[in-house]
Ligand SMILES: Nc1ncnc2c1ncn2[C@@H]1O[C@H](COP(=O)(O)OP(=O)(O)OP(=O)(O)O)[C@@H](O)[C@H]1O
């Protein structure tokens with residue numbers, strides 16, 4: 001029998017915020033399994049970024065976050081960073097380094113904690129190139145990060161996280177600046193990383209249709225608390241959109257089975 005919590009990320013009774021005011025209160029999720037992709041959705045200011053930052057080890061968090069049965073809360077930041085890769089919503093700008101240099105820098109700053117990589121012994125530069133090629137931006141390798149478009153910078157930032165092959169991938173709105181093709185590429189890549197490398201992927205998204213298309217399960221955060229958790233078909237409903245987003249909306253299924261959301265009224 002597997003030891004308790006093996007291959008799972010278990011978030012339980014987590015509270016965190018800024019100063020004395022908690023934003024996330026006693027938040028728990030069902031276990032997130034290796035190989036799965038979970039979308040975290042919810043209105044502006046619901047606490048999605050706060051939660052992700054807390055899971056990544058930024059900000060004071062109480063409660064329990066266990067990976068493979070091991071408690072992460074209270075562990076040193078570097079140890080958490082090696083196991084959980086975090087891409088923030090707001091990206092740093094104005095760095096005069098090339099894209100490749102920033103990816104190599106990310107690899108050196110936080111080497112992978114495990115050996116589940118395809119080429120663990122490869123030189124950092126080779127691994128960085130591979131990461132850029134993997135997400136389809138090899139041609140940006142020698143461009144200066146400060147001279148990229150918003151979407152290009154978002155892709156470069158993603159490369160800095162995936163190159164480390166973390167066990168848990170925490171991505172805060174990684175597709176918000178991307179065109180339709182790159183949105184699909186990033187989501188497919190996230191699914192592939194989950195399935196092929198056994199990563200646990202948690203992605204914040206505002207595009208609920210995109211979340212429904214690619215996520216195995218969706219967690220809905222509302223005012224710092226979990227509103228619902230389940231498969232896209234079960235949780236994305238008109239009733240949820242009314243209760244959480246305060247819109248009158250229809251959820252339609254297209255012929256290929258994907259969900260479409262049509263907002264009829266917002267006040
Ligand atoms: N650095 C901060 N100091 C104080 N309060 C903050 C800080 N960052 C966020 N907050 C507050 O915490 C709450 C949750 O913010 P958070 O950024 O987690 O929301 P979010 O769900 O990520 O929203 P969005 O979809 O707009 O990114 C908001 O009320 C916000 O004003």
Ligand SMILES: [Mg+2]
Pocket residue numbers: 048049050089172
């Ligand atoms: Mg946010």
